Amino acid sequence: MSEIRKDIVTGEWTIIAVERGKRPHDFKKNQAYGTQKDCPFCPGNEHQTPPEVLAYRDVDVNPNEEKWNVRVVPNKYAAVKEKKVVETIRGFYETITGYGVHEVLIDTPLHESTGGQFSTTQIELILKAIKERYMEIAKNEKIKYIQVFKNQGADAGATLQHSHWQIIGVPLLPDKQRHILDGCKRYYQHHQKCVYCEMLRYEQDSTLRIIDKNDLFICFAPYASRFCYETWIMPKQHLFDYGHLSEQHITSLAQIIKRLLVRYEKVFDDISYNICFMGSPQENMIDKYFHWHIQILPRLTNIAGFELSTGCYINPSPPELVAETLRKVDIDEL
Numbered sequence: 001m002s003e004i005r006k007d008i009v010t011g012e013w014t015i016i017a018v019e020r021g022k023r024p025h026d027f028k029k030n031q032a033y034g035t036q037k038d039c040p041f042c043p044g045n046e047h048q049t050p051p052e053v054l055a056y057r058d059v060d061v062n063p064n065e066e067k068w069n070v071r072v073v074p075n076k077y078a079a080v081k082e083k084k085v086v087e088t089i090r091g092f093y094e095t096i097t098g099y100g101v102h103e104v105l106i107d108t109p110l111h112e113s114t115g116g117q118f119s120t121t122q123i124e125l126i127l128k129a130i131k132e133r134y135m136e137i138a139k140n141e142k143i144k145y146i147q148v149f150k151n152q153g154a155d156a157g158a159t160l161q162h163s164h165w166q167i168i169g170v171p172l173l174p175d176k177q178r179h180i181l182d183g184c185k186r187y188y189q190h191h192q193k194c195v196y197c198e199m200l201r202y203e204q205d206s207t208l209r210i211i212d213k214n215d216l217f218i219c220f221a222p223y224a225s226r227f228c229y230e231t232w233i234m235p236k237q238h239l240f241d242y243g244h245l246s247e248q249h250i251t252s253l254a255q256i257i258k259r260l261l262v263r264y265e266k267v268f269d270d271i272s273y274n275i276c277f278m279g280s281p282q283e284n285m286i287d288k289y290f291h292w293h294i295q296i297l298p299r300l301t302n303i304a305g306f307e308l309s310t311g312c313y314i315n316p317s318p319p320e321l322v323a324e325t326l327r328k329v330d331i332d333e334l
Contacts, residue, residue: 002098153272196291
């Protein structure tokens with residue numbers, strides 16, 4: 001049984017996920033395991049996953065069969081899956097049962113395909129599937145926060161080579177998201193403006209850290225980047241929730257994601273990275289001061305003792321240089 005335990009000093013929550021300790025090769029390092037023959041995410045092996053909750057197909061076949069383009073299934077080794085939210089006090093420790101939703105979105109039927117090799121149409125399908133599942137999970141009033149993310153490569157935490165995303169809904173607001181929201185709220189209270197909208201305005205005026213843009217989105221290297229070659233993608237329009245993106249937004253977002261991943265894969269031969277949707281919880285007034293966006297965090301260097309002990313990152317790559325390097329990548333053929 002999984003539990004969510006609270007650190008009595010910092011207030012941070014940790015998921016103690018017993019089920020995930022049962023994964024094959026769970027503690028092997030620097031290797032995303034799995035061949036096409038035994039990969040549970042490959043077509044023909046649908047029986048190796050729990051029954052799908054969503055799939056997009058071009059042909060009319062039964063659920064849990066082949067011929068899919070994107071497929072979503074419950075995570076077989078879920079971090080959270082308990083049926084009830086129960087808060088308990090053990091001595092002076094606070095615990096919540098590991099209630100939640102944990103799903104896997106298999107974003108391609110091709111075992112060795114990477115994001116930069118996906119067509120823009122395929123990325124658009126992925127984003128539509130994420131939105132559909134996000135909105136369905138958000139209907140659950142017990143779920144307070146939904147995290148959408150992708151671990152690409154072993155150094156980014158992927159335990160399977162086959163490309164996929166994960167969606168986790170939990171019954172609380174994680175400490176980092178609370179910290180971000182508090183900062184957004186403080187800025188709004190002082191200036192009556194969204195801090196991210198102001199950030200976009202400044203970056204567009206400066207242009208130093210802008211990598212790419214289209215009618216609806218901007219891609220840039222953030223001023224205080226924590227990771228080497230970290231980038232953010234943000235809608236130009238003030239949108240606080242992924243579920244509010246229109247079809248036009250999703251098409252435009254797919255285009256800018258495709259171009260960015262191609263840039264990464266042309267600059268680096270084999271790159272691991274995390275893609276994190278920075279979402280919004282259900283909270284009063286949040287539509288005024290929070291701005292939904294995506295953070296792409298390459299894992300080119302290791303997080304070491306200083307970062308882990310202080311929360312202060314050491315980044316050897318100035319974001320201005322990162323933006324210049326990625327901007328120069330030839331993607332005219334896209």
